[in-house]
Amino acid sequence: MDAVLRALAIYVALTVLFRIAGRRSLNQITTFDFVLLLIVGEATQQALLGDDFSVTNAVLVIVTLLLTDVVIAWVKERRPVTARTLEGLPTILVHDGKPLEERLTRSRISIEDVLQSARETQGIVRLEEIGLAVLEAGGNISVVPRERR
């Protein structure tokens, strides 16, 4: 029972903390963000397993985490309010070549982040060429060109 409770507690804690940290933490990942995630994983491991390094304990933890994820996905599918609470909604960052400052600032996204995504996904190098840039619920920035070619 201990392993199941530990896994549930860690799942909830990580979900809440990453939601508080914001979407930017999960995407636009820099080298430092990557190292940070590794450290989070390392710190979590001990709390998940405690002093029991048996295969049984590891399997129990994995089964609990996967089952929790399946249940949450099932609930999100049936109750959209859960999905919007846990994952958030898309946010428009640039419209018609004009940056929407409040959304950018609050989302902690810079114009450089938007332009980087525009270059990578659409080959766009100028802000004026962006029709729509959207910070998706998953944390990635999708870019629609001003005029489709």
Place this chain on the structure above:
Amino acid sequence: MALPDLPEAVRLVGEDLAYQRKVWRAQRVGWAAMGLVVLAAFAGAFGSGPLAWGEVEAGAGGPSARYERIQRAGRDARMTLTLPRTAEGATIPRTEGAIIPRTEGATAPRTEGVTLRLSGTLVEEMDLVSALPADAVAARTADTLVLRVPAVTGAAGAVVLRTWATHPGIYRATLSDGAREVSLRVLVLP
């Protein structure tokens, strides 16, 4: 294809700015809470800090305990049980189980001990990792630890326990030297 105007784009994308503003506000509250957690951790609210340490004394001349009142399950904690400092040549009160004092001279160190009892749910919960001196533990039952505290004339006798709590909860214990007693309470965090 013409670019939709902003309200139309908002509808198409599924943005809800009013809701998003609430989320941003909640995130700022969350960041503040995270800052408070870090400050509280520095202060010892989660163990290992000034707030975590507690000290109780069983009245004047009675035994005292310095202990971690906030501990974490699965981690060592330290508890020091101390007898009051005795004057040179003074008679240390003997209690049940105490070793008969030697009285060869005022300056000769006396090796008698005083028996202390630590009992309660804290003792039931904790695993005793070690005790200093190593032979300080005279007996242990399910909920009582009987300790023999060595006493040396002119010094405060003490026993240092390293304990290990396995389950979170609030645990209580009573420290007694037979004549006086004091209660202590420990919060074990998960």
